[in-house]
Amino acid sequence: MTQQIRDVVEQYVKLVGSGPTEDIVQLYAPDATVEDPIGTEPRRGHDAIREFYEVIANLDRETELRPDSVRIAGKHAAFMFTLVTKFGDQRFSLAPIDVMEFDDSGKIVRMRAYWSQEDMSSAPD
């Protein structure tokens, strides 16, 4: 199961950086929840999850999984990655730690993201 979970994590980060949204949604179980950032109201189910990722769908963006950050224990994973979004001549970086729980088929059933304003930065492109 560990390798399967690692594959989903890598695919997730890649898809967040390039889409399409529907492929991200399909990594989640139908009844999954997304709490991003942690402490906010969780979004439940494919429709709510699709709506969440649609926000970044049309942005010029890229992601990078932080090397050696992936931790997997049973049906749980934690990892760090960076999402860089370009607006005009500015680049905005966000670097969360995400945790995920998986079902027996390797679908994500719960995602919670740890980050705040302090983990965002901007710089000229």
Next chain:
Amino acid sequence: MTQQIRDVVEQYVKLVGSGPTEDIVQLYAPDATVEDPIGTEPRRGHDAIREFYEVIANLDRETELRPDSVRIAGKHAAFMFTLVTKFGDQRFSLAPIDVMEFDDSGKIVRMRAYWSQEDMSSAPD
């Protein structure tokens, strides 16, 4: 609250590296749970938590909080650190991602640690 949580995280990692055990226990609320690694039966309350940390109390060890890994969102924190334990002429490293939830007074109410055998390594001292 963010700075208070950051202080507790730094103190926690430092104390795991040096003790005393009782100071670690006092970072937790009386009814807190520790799930380390995640997926195992949580230990609940100060007595169970003390028993858990007592295991490393007499080992020759040190810890390092991974720079720039601390993520804080509301009453939640996630971070990476390394625990190095020395046995004879061998050093054993364990590098988990820990997540914590805090109460209003800044005590840890829940800790879950993400790691597996794959995140352990050994080397000559």
